[in-house]
């Protein structure tokens with residue numbers, strides 16, 4: 278597939294997918310969405326972790342409002358488009374390979390929906406989070422009612438949409454919209470370093486973490502505990518982990534310390 282709006286590069290076991298529509302603040306049109314889906318669905322062989330990054334001062338301004346205006350979509354056409362966003366973000370969230378996002382500037386509307394489908398979010402100073410759909414007279418359609426509401430609670434998402442409130446990076450960190458805050462211009466470097474570290478976990482462990490936890494949180498207690506046991510049985514009995522346990526017994530592993538990662 279020809280890439281017009283995204284770039285895919287590999288550094289060791291880490292594949293970096295970059296949004297490349299800086300002139301419109303990385304707003305997502307139909308073609309770009311397909312490129313994103315393709316990048317995460319068919320990663321280069323050997324990919325053990327992704328980084329999702331964006332060119333320019335802003336991570337992503339959400340839906341391409343110009344394309345939306347010009348296409349004058351019918352309800353069914355818009356519903357079908359939303360399903361495309363849901364499918365793409367499901368691939369990112371559940372393919373089994375962790376995704377680390379490097380965030381800067383605006384992470385707004387569909388851009389926040391995109392970020393919420395990643396597993397670890399590193400934001401740099403100056404990042405801000407908002408759902409301006411209310412002000413535009415539209416509604417979220419890329420999964421925010423599920424993913425963003427779960428992170429910040431439905432009540433806060435309702436307030437965020439009605440009021441048009443935007444949260445700065447520190448507030449985003451407090452609310453869980455991002456997991457780590459770094460200095461201006463540092464998000465990509467930090468995201469790559471963390472991705473390289475995550476890539477060293479056994480793939481089965483990473484698979485269980487990124488495919489299991491969110492699904493189990495949708496289940497009843499009984500079903501969740503059963504599913505957790507099944508996943509743990511598959512992961513903990515993997516012969517590869519014996520080497521890691523032996524390294525722990527012989528004190529060759531890095532010590533856990535307060536505040537370390």
Ligand code: 1HE
Pocket residue numbers: 300301302304335337338339340341342343344359362383385386387388409410413415416417418419
């Ligand atoms: C766009 C878009 C866009 C910018 N679609 N073209 N999302 C929003 O409502 C966010 C709309 N964007 C903004 O609020 C601002 O652009 C930013 C805060 C992100 C950046 O501000 P700034 O001052 O750096 O840039 P700008 O001057 O506003 O925009 C630069 C250009 O990008 C300009 O085009 P130009 O031809 O005048 O240069 C803008 O029109 C263009 N641009 N954002 C199209 N979103 C599945 S449903 C999901 C629901 C949604 O995501 S709704 C969208 C919510």
